[in-house]
Amino acid sequence: MAEYDVLTIGNAIVDIIARCDDAFLEAQEIQKGGMTLIDAGRAEHLYGAMGPAIETSGGSAGNTVAGLVSLGGTGAYIGKVSGDQLGAIFAHDIRSLGVKYDTAPLEGFPPTARSMILVTPDGERSMNTYLGACVELGPEDIDAALVAAAKVTYFEGYLWDPPRAKEAIVAAAKIAHEAGRQVAMTLSDSFCVHRYRAEFLDLMRSGTVDIVFANEAEALALYETEDVDAALAGLAADTKAFAIVTRSEKGCVVVEGEARIAVPALTVPHVVDTTGAGDLFASGFLRGYTLGLSHEKSARLGVAAAGHIITQIGPRPQTPLKDLAEVKSIFVG
Amino acid sequence: MAEYDVLTIGNAIVDIIARCDDAFLEAQEIQKGGMTLIDAGRAEHLYGAMGPAIETSGGSAGNTVAGLVSLGGTGAYIGKVSGDQLGAIFAHDIRSLGVKYDTAPLEGFPPTARSMILVTPDGERSMNTYLGACVELGPEDIDAALVAAAKVTYFEGYLWDPPRAKEAIVAAAKIAHEAGRQVAMTLSDSFCVHRYRAEFLDLMRSGTVDIVFANEAEALALYETEDVDAALAGLAADTKAFAIVTRSEKGCVVVEGEARIAVPALTVPHVVDTTGAGDLFASGFLRGYTLGLSHEKSARLGVAAAGHIITQIGPRPQTPLKDLAEVKSIFVG
Numbered sequence: 134m135a136e137y138d139v140l141t142i143g144n145a146i147v148d149i150i151a152r153c154d155d156a157f158l159e160a161q162e163i164q165k166g167g168m169t170l171i172d173a174g175r176a177e178h179l180y181g182a183m184g185p186a187i188e189t190s191g192g193s194a195g196n197t198v199a200g201l202v203s204l205g206g207t208g209a210y211i212g213k214v215s216g217d218q219l220g221a222i223f224a225h226d227i228r229s230l231g232v233k234y235d236t237a238p239l240e241g242f243p244p245t246a247r248s249m250i251l252v253t254p255d256g257e258r259s260m261n262t263y264l265g266a267c268v269e270l271g272p273e274d275i276d277a278a279l280v281a282a283a284k285v286t287y288f289e290g291y292l293w294d295p296p297r298a299k300e301a302i303v304a305a306a307k308i309a310h311e312a313g314r315q316v317a318m319t320l321s322d323s324f325c326v327h328r329y330r331a332e333f334l335d336l337m338r339s340g341t342v343d344i345v346f347a348n349e350a351e352a353l354a355l356y357e358t359e360d361v362d363a364a365l366a367g368l369a370a371d372t373k374a375f376a377i378v379t380r381s382e383k384g385c386v387v388v389e390g391e392a393r394i395a396v397p398a399l400t401v402p403h404v405v406d407t408t409g410a411g412d413l414f415a416s417g418f419l420r421g422y423t424l425g426l427s428h429e430k431s432a433r434l435g436v437a438a439a440g441h442i443i444t445q446i447g448p449r450p451q452t453p454l455k456d457l458a459e460v461k462s463i464f465v466g
Numbered sequence: 467m468a469e470y471d472v473l474t475i476g477n478a479i480v481d482i483i484a485r486c487d488d489a490f491l492e493a494q495e496i497q498k499g500g501m502t503l504i505d506a507g508r509a510e511h512l513y514g515a516m517g518p519a520i521e522t523s524g525g526s527a528g529n530t531v532a533g534l535v536s537l538g539g540t541g542a543y544i545g546k547v548s549g550d551q552l553g554a555i556f557a558h559d560i561r562s563l564g565v566k567y568d569t570a571p572l573e574g575f576p577p578t579a580r581s582m583i584l585v586t587p588d589g590e591r592s593m594n595t596y597l598g599a600c601v602e603l604g605p606e607d608i609d610a611a612l613v614a615a616a617k618v619t620y621f622e623g624y625l626w627d628p629p630r631a632k633e634a635i636v637a638a639a640k641i642a643h644e645a646g647r648q649v650a651m652t653l654s655d656s657f658c659v660h661r662y663r664a665e666f667l668d669l670m671r672s673g674t675v676d677i678v679f680a681n682e683a684e685a686l687a688l689y690e691t692e693d694v695d696a697a698l699a700g701l702a703a704d705t706k707a708f709a710i711v712t713r714s715e716k717g718c719v720v721v722e723g724e725a726r727i728a729v730p731a732l733t734v735p736h737v738v739d740t741t742g743a744g745d746l747f748a749s750g751f752l753r754g755y756t757l758g759l760s761h762e763k764s765a766r767l768g769v770a771a772a773g774h775i776i777t778q779i780g781p782r783p784q785t786p787l788k789d790l791a792e793v794k795s796i797f798v799g
Contacts (some may be wrong), residue, residue, distance in 0.1 A: 230520050
């Protein structure tokens, strides 16, 4: 099998994106800026209440591999859709980028996962996710040869929500390490960290995971602190290789032992939709890392990709990221 | 039943919109700027060849009523989807705007129609439409009370493609006229005019249609001429009430007997995607017309709505058109 820069594993989701005002979030009791899991009944209610939408493939790890390939890398993806129209859309979108994607779709119920994403005038996104077919992802979906062929296997913390995906991840990490590869994860969401804090720490401390991506809120949640330096020290102690913490307009910092490598954020003229910002940061960083660039340059690629995705609607780049002037300057610089 | 400003009738379609370069259109032998009907096999081939896409509700007459409501009017829609996921998306999007939409979905095969729309770097869109469930629209789908309750019933010339929709239109026109209402149509596409030229002229000359919307290419095709003045004279003679001809960057002209009312186009800084430009022109004109505004002001509303829709991706307004400064100035001016 050909070598891939990155294999990502995640919940395979179609995003249903609509604009709304803050009053709508309040009326519907939606946690602003977060990802809330919803059941089929709530999904039907919310869809009936929200305005007209557009649909685009999404899912955190799916967005990350899409961004990585858009930056010129090679990628593969594992995630579970159903054999329905939304599943066909998800599969088309990721394959048409050149991402290897062969996870067997679920036949019959439940349908492909969808996240109703409400974007307020400030550009903030609030996600309401019905997991659908994602609940069926399990160890049987892990292609060992594919894991062994990827320089980095990256997964989302969100995978601790469906029941058996964590078994798939533990199996994949074992295969990756036996093949001399690395494993990376994103903590995904601060509420997700609250749900699985002990398990995430164990993944890090046991060496199941080598590299950790987190935003500031997730890092603080992981160490139950309000002191950023304490959280960074915790990550430095617990992460086998290194951690990268994104801090919105404050840029990001790579934490590797005693070292702290800070990279400033870009100035974005107008934030349209923050959906996918963290996912695309990981795309950029992993593109640089698997190319063998420095952590500083890799982080700058992450900042550039994240800074671009929030100027458009939806988490998948509408034009190739590798053509952006900001990205080109990092590759040649 | 409450009165509606406009009832529109058309092919109920979900758009699948992707960017491509001109070389892709050539390689796939796609008619640039046109609407080409495709069968299921061609649809599968083309979807496999094209890049990642976003999905949005579309369909010419559906876009027109969405725009009309976005401008503050009241609207209803008749069009056939299937009882599948894409059909649910179409129904949600139009109902969530406040459009009355009760056409019974088709159960089973064929699936909801989709149009694969390829947008080149110049912003031009080339449409490849699989009609799916639209082929089942017939007179049984016409709600007589709804037609009688609408000031204007508007339909798309594209409805001459499916087999029985024309019967539905003739039945609806009879109901509308018996209720003292008016009937409008768009000629839709110059290739569509070539297919149904004699029938479209008969709709006009028989008085089945009162108001005709056309772009310059469609008007020229209708009269098989390259002389715009001759085409306008033909429309003046054949149209029961009046005709409106859009001329892209040359604006538009309302043709009513001997009168010619010209309105210039807006200067659009950057054309993102022309999908829906003609549909939204009709939204604006019909909003003004049903409000009792002058033809000149109605045309200016059409120009404003069309000028806005080509600055975004897809044919459905992402923010309310009635809030646009250009639109407000016409209402108060």
